[in-house]
Amino acid sequence: MDEKVLEVCFQIITYVGTAKSMYIDAIQLARQGEFEQAKDRIKQGEEAYVQGHNAHHSLLTKEMNGELSQTGLLLMHAEDQLMSAEGFRTIAEEFIAVYKRFEEGK
Secondary structure (H helix, E strand, O other): OOHHHHHHHHHHHHHHHHHHHHHHHHHHHHHOOOHHHHHHHHHHHHHHHHHHHHHHHHHHHHHHOOOOOOOOHHHHHHHHHHHHHHHHHHHHHHHHHHHHHHHHHO
16 A cells, blocks of 8 residues: 555544544533533534545545555555444434433423
8 A cells, every 4th residue: 555545544544533532522511511512522523524534535536546556454444433433423413412402301
């Protein structure tokens, strides 16, 4: 795998790792009743996720154009992290809604 592809793989892992951290922070903030801050963390996570998604898209484009000759375990890990972050976002949004509902029911 060439150095450019490795660099993009690490970008994906970094961006989506940041996104997952923001989503986890959002859940913790919602648990404390800090719903506006939780919403902000989701937004920050989404921004990081989009950067990771765009980096991944660049690799897919290269592959479709025949410019990517081989992939490896690192790319598979990056893709796994990308999918994991997407799941975390969904879970975080659900937790925030549940915590908000409990807060409103008090």
